[in-house]
Amino acid sequence: MSKSKSIRDLMARRVPEAAPEAAPPTESTASPPLSGDNAPPAARRAGAARSFGAMWQEREQARVVADAERDGAIVELDPDLCDPSAIADRVPDSTDAAFDAFVEQIREEGQRSPALVRPKPGAPGRYEIAYGRRRRRAAQLLGRPLRAIVRALSDTELLIAQGSENLARADLSYIERAHFAHNMMQAGVARDVIAKAMGTQNSNLSSYLAVAEGIPGPALATIGPAPGVGRPRWLTLADRIKAATGEQVEAALASPDLAGKTSDERFAVVLAALNAAPPPKRKPKAETVKDAKGLKFARVERSAVGVRVTTDEASVPGFGDYLAERLPELLAAYRQSKG
Structure with missing residues (x-):
């Protein structure tokens, strides 16, 4: 789609809906703070995080189909007008071979599952992605429009939608989940909202945060x-x-x-x-002491804790005893030299 084509025209265009599928993983980069939050809607949760994510995903996909049938809610948007959400949930990986295969699948089969976006607060004509960032990146690479659902979401609703899809994706790694929770905490999101977005309890949330902070x-x-x-x-x-x-x-x-x-x-x-x-610390090289004729009569080894002098009894028999007996005299002379 050409960038010159207006979003109003795109929004008016009805797009046939394909069979719903599990949404492919999203991608994220920076994580600036969110704007002021609104009160979250009441939501039912299953006991297990995976169950919560799966139930939310099924309900969301059913609503996607109903919206499309009722009023053409799935539209085609210029991907360059769709910005990542404020909270990063993906850790970029330049070696992600799966993304290349994902792009090829869209090239051959089209984008079967729509992204979810909201009108971006404070930026008329732009959109903020709740999920579908990999789909948006693929659309940019292929020069195609992004098929998306536009819905007015509060900050909390956007985070819960983003987190719920994360729970439904098996390929989101542990550190990415921890990274997502930490980014929300850094942005000032309340712990209860983070726990709801992560589909977890506060005790598990603390574990995620401990890893991310380390x-x-x-x-x-x-x-x-x-x-x-x-x-x-x-x-x-x-x-x-x-x-x-x-x-x-x-x-x-x-x-x-x-x-x-x-x-x-x-x-x-x-x-x-x-x-x-x-x-291992290298031992200092021992120094050999010679007399005026070149005869080796002692070795001196220095370390951080002292100096070791070893006399050669074979070369100068009795010199070691002589030196040991005169150590007090040598110490007194040393002290006198120091004043």
Whole structure:
């Protein structure tokens, strides 16, 4: 779709609806703070987080079809007018081969599942994506419009919609869930809203936040989403980062062994680098003491705790005893020289 075509014309265009499917994963980058929030609508939740996400997804897809049949709610939008939501739920990964396959699927079959967007507050003519960021990116690459549902959502409703879809996606990694929760906390979102968006209890939310806070931004950016890594190994990495020096962490993140690796493999490289034993301290080289004729009669070894003098009894028999007997005299002379 040409950018010159007005959004009003696009909004008026009715688009045939395809059979609903599980929405593909979204993608995210930065996480600026949200604007002021509105009161959340009443919502029923199942006991388990996965069950809650699945029920919400089924209800949302049924509503998508009903809206499309009633008033053509699915429209085609210029993807360049659709901005990511304020809270990032994805950790970017340049090695995500699945996205290339996803683009090819849309090229061949079209975008079968619509994105969900809202009119962007304070930006007339623009939209904010609740979910469907990968679909939007694919539409940009293919030069196609983004098929989407436009709905007026409060900040809380947008977060719950975004989080509920996350729960329904099996490929969202543990660190991405923790990252999503942490970003909401950093943006000032209330804990009860975060828990609802995550479909979890406050105790589990605390675990997510503990992991996210222990992994600094540079480490997360270098490793990526690591879909095969769960909470215990992320906690291990957080402990090793805490115990390491800044230089050690920087060296691990700059390791040449990271090149060409998948996200899971990069995690393993960084974890192993921070587990390596510190190099043994090199002993200072001993100094050999010679007399005027070049005869070696003693060795001097210096360390952080003192100086060791070893005499060569074979070269100068009895010199060690002589030196030991005169140590008090040498100490007195040393002190006198110091005043």
